[in-house]
Amino acid sequence: MEIIVNGAPKAVIVLPAEAAPDEQLAARELNAHLKLMSGAELPVASVRPAAGGVVLLGAAGGGGLAARVRARSDDPAAFAIEVAGDTAAVAGVSPEGVLFGVYELLEQLGCRWYMPGDFGRVVPQSATVALRAQATVQAPAFRGRWFTVAGARDEAGSAWQRRVRMGGPFFPPAHGIAPFKATAGDRLFEEHPEYFSEVRGKRLKRQVCLSNPEVLQLAVAQTKAWFRANPGQPWMGMGPNDGGGFCECAACRALDGDDFDPFSNERSVTDRYVWFFNQVLKGIEDEFPDRKLCFYIYHSYMRPPVRYKPDPRICGAFAPISLCRVHGMSNPVCPNRSYYARLMEAWGKILPELYERGYCFNLACPGFPFSRVHVLRDEIPKALAFGIKGWRVESVPHWGSLSPTFYVAAKLMWDPAADPDALVRDFAERFFGPAGAPMHSYLARMDAALRDADHHTGSSFNMPDFYPPALRAAARRELEAAARLAPDAPFAARVAAFRLTFDALEAFIAMLDARNAQDWAGAKAAHDRVMALGAEAYRHDPPLMSERAFTSYMRRFWSQATLDGFARVSGENRFVAGLPDAWDFLLDPQGLGEELGFFRADLTGGNWRPLRTSSASWGDQGLYDYRGVAWYRARVAVPAEFAGRPLRLWFGGVDEEARVWVNGALPKLLTAIANREVVPGDSPGRAFVPFEYDVTDLMKAGQENTIAVKITNKQVNEMGTGGITAPVMIYSPGR
Ligand SMILES: [Zn+2]
Ligand SMILES: [Zn+2]
Numbered sequence: 143m144e145i146i147v148n149g150a151p152k153a154v155i156v157l158p159a160e161a162a163p164d165e166q167l168a169a170r171e172l173n174a175h176l177k178l179m180s181g182a183e184l185p186v187a188s189v190r191p192a193a194g195g196v197v198l199l200g201a202a203g204g205g206g207l208a209a210r211v212r213a214r215s216d217d218p219a220a221f222a223i224e225v226a227g228d229t230a231a232v233a234g235v236s237p238e239g240v241l242f243g244v245y246e247l248l249e250q251l252g253c254r255w256y257m258p259g260d261f262g263r264v265v266p267q268s269a270t271v272a273l274r275a276q277a278t279v280q281a282p283a284f285r286g287r288w289f290t291v292a293g294a295r296d297e298a299g300s301a302w303q304r305r306v307r308m309g310g311p312f313f314p315p316a317h318g319i320a321p322f323k324a325t326a327g328d329r330l331f332e333e334h335p336e337y338f339s340e341v342r343g344k345r346l347k348r349q350v351c352l353s354n355p356e357v358l359q360l361a362v363a364q365t366k367a368w369f370r371a372n373p374g375q376p377w378m379g380m381g382p383n384d385g386g387g388f389c390e391c392a393a394c395r396a397l398d399g400d401d402f403d404p405f406s407n408e409r410s411v412t413d414r415y416v417w418f419f420n421q422v423l424k425g426i427e428d429e430f431p432d433r434k435l436c437f438y439i440y441h442s443y444m445r446p447p448v449r450y451k452p453d454p455r456i457c458g459a460f461a462p463i464s465l466c467r468v469h470g471m472s473n474p475v476c477p478n479r480s481y482y483a484r485l486m487e488a489w490g491k492i493l494p495e496l497y498e499r500g501y502c503f504n505l506a507c508p509g510f511p512f513s514r515v516h517v518l519r520d521e522i523p524k525a526l527a528f529g530i531k532g533w534r535v536e537s538v539p540h541w542g543s544l545s546p547t548f549y550v551a552a553k554l555m556w557d558p559a560a561d562p563d564a565l566v567r568d569f570a571e572r573f574f575g576p577a578g579a580p581m582h583s584y585l586a587r588m589d590a591a592l593r594d595a596d597h598h599t600g601s602s603f604n605m606p607d608f609y610p611p612a613l614r615a616a617a618r619r620e621l622e623a624a625a626r627l628a629p630d631a632p633f634a635a636r637v638a639a640f641r642l643t644f645d646a647l648e649a650f651i652a653m654l655d656a657r658n659a660q661d662w663a664g665a666k667a668a669h670d671r672v673m674a675l676g677a678e679a680y681r682h683d684p685p686l687m688s689e690r691a692f693t694s695y696m697r698r699f700w701s702q703a704t705l706d707g708f709a710r711v712s713g714e715n716r717f718v719a720g721l722p723d724a725w726d727f728l729l730d731p732q733g734l735g736e737e738l739g740f741f742r743a744d745l746t747g748g749n750w751r752p753l754r755t756s757s758a759s760w761g762d763q764g765l766y767d768y769r770g771v772a773w774y775r776a777r778v779a780v781p782a783e784f785a786g787r788p789l790r791l792w793f794g795g796v797d798e799e800a801r802v803w804v805n806g807a808l809p810k811l812l813t814a815i816a817n818r819e820v821v822p823g824d825s826p827g828r829a830f831v832p833f834e835y836d837v838t839d840l841m842k843a844g845q846e847n848t849i850a851v852k853i854t855n856k857q858v859n860e861m862g863t864g865g866i867t868a869p870v871m872i873y874s875p876g877r
Pocket of ligand 1: 339340350351352353354389390391392393394395
């Protein structure tokens with residue numbers, strides 16, 4: 143059915159007389175894209191003309207088509223399209239369905255929205271536009287389909303979400319229990335500390351003392367008040383505040399099921415919360431018998447309850463932060479992630495309504511290339527089989543590398559049977575035009591690299607392992623070929639956008655290589671290049687790397703050690719010696735090391751084994767989940783020329799606390815640490831922050847010196863890091 147011929151409209155859009163906002167938006171979106179495509183728009187009328195082509199939206203097409211949709215699904219996003227003769231009709235279960243039906247028509251015409259705004263929009267050029275004859279009915283497989291991409295809630299971001307058919311139930315935020323939330327003031331805590339968690343004998347505002355009957359009464363009253371104030375809401379979020387600090391009082395502990403969560407290294411508190419939610423639901427039942435409570439399956443309440451049966455009005459959303467984010471649940475390379483399938487299966491047996499609110503990005507990474515297509519193709523169909531009702535996926539706007547992932551995710555949330563390979567090819571061919579072939583092989587290569595890598599550390603620690611030199615060389619050749627094949631707008635800028643994040647990756651790896659070689663000038667130069675490329679990426683519209691993620695994670699994990707290390711060997715200061723990457727290493731789970739003198743200069747024996755430090759994480763070396771004490775020892779020669787000169791022992795960072803001995807003695811810590819008493823020999827106790835000691839009197843120039851480091855790694859660490867995480871060196875300060 144030709145609706146535009148040689149730039150002239152040949153049909154009329156007919157809207158119902160009292161069209162809903164989404165139906166009006168559907169007409170505007172159809173015309174806006176037809177205009178970009180052909181230069182022409184269709185006239186819009188509220189009454190069907192006596193003759194000629196028509197595109198009937200919503201009720202303008204009569205009730206028959208809408209009834210056909212309803213026979214298939216009651217999902218508000220469902221729609222039907224019928225094109226026959228000179229009549230096209232789009233109907234939905236709701237006005238949203240009409241809008242999504244129009245997006246389906248535009249996609250059939252070749253339109254795509256790979257990123258927010260004009261940059262990510264693909265509209266083919268054609269003076270003649272024809273709809274194909276069809277009788278299409280579509281309904282989404284998952285009722286809830288949402289990306290919470292930080293920064294994508296502006297106008298362009300919201301428009302993008304709708305164009306990729308995000309919608310449905312939005313799982314509510316579920317941290318905290320009113321009126322005890324972490325975000326509430328301190329007044330209630332000051333008046334009633336007994337309402338809050340007892341931790342090591344002290345009441346803290348961290349969590350709530352769930353077993354206190356007054357706490358339950360207040361929570362019931364607040365929940366009722368909230369539902370009265372929000373009459374349209376079917377559910378409300380409730381749960382622990384983010385972080386730990388659960389009540390240790392005898393009555394709260396008596397509510398637990400004596401289950402331990404090895405991933406968070408804490409007792410599982412699922413049972414006490416299930417008990418509490420059950421009581422709250424009972425408490426509001428007289429007034430709100432059908433409202434639901436939503437909580438996150440997360441942290442030390444990730445494992446299913448072992449003691450209490452949850453009320454079916456409890457809804458859960460999986461937020462498996464302590465499981466690997468690189469791999470999918472059936473990827474044989476990742477035993478850790480396979481636990482996710484067991485969790486989904488177990489919770490699916492006890493709760494009727496479950497959602498997924500996982501992490502669709504490389505957690506704590508500044509935004510280097512990362513693809514999760516291989517995860518989505520594995521986990522989205524499995525989630526449907528496990529009974530998951532919807533998605534509210536957390537991500538960050540790293541559009542320069544994650545946009546194919548977002549595109550595939552949106553499509554699979556709608557239809558898990560869609561072919562991910564075809565979708566990535568579609569992305570490459572339409573978005574990069576003449577550069578489609580090399581860009582497709584680049585995207586597929588980078589995705590497969592992550593899928594197949596036996597590396598699971600968070601942040602950017604594994605970038606050199608995911609993308610080794612030969613792979614990067616091949617990827618670089620593909621990007622260069624793409625740039626040659628697409629010299630013109632808009633394709634050149636699109637290739638350049640993806641190349642920018644790859645350039646940032648290469649500069650980042652160059653920085654790590656230089657640091658590992660104790661080449662601090664080289665590391666500083668590469669660091670500055672990463673920062674410049676990052677700034678170019680996050681100033682792009684849409685951002686190719688998220689400004690917030692890039693700046694905060696570069697600072698937290700990488701910049702401090704690189705810039706501080708460079709400063710230590712610049713100006714009047716002199717580099718003396720670098721400690722090796724591999725140290726002798728020993729686990730000390732019982733904490734016996736100090737008694738046994740593991741710090742002694744003359745220690746021999748004891749089955750120490752080599753472990754890499756700045757070039758490989760604990761996770762890379764079989765210690766992903768180790769929490770406890772461990773020891774490192776190394777020997778370092780100080781050249782004779784430094785006799786009589788001041789000497790400093792500098793650490794680029796440890797995870798978490800370190801105690802350091804030099805030739806068997808504790809050196810003086812020089813780093814000033816705010817708000818913490820500095821004990822000689824102790825480190826800051828803050829991961830990834832450089833610190834240093836005065837070792838002038840303890841180190842001997844002209845001979846080998848022994849350095850011993852006791853690491854205490856206690857906290858939950860969803861990253862898989864631990865111990866010495868950055869280079870260690872000795873320098874001599876100038877004046
Ligand atoms: Zn308690
Ligand atoms: Zn993994």
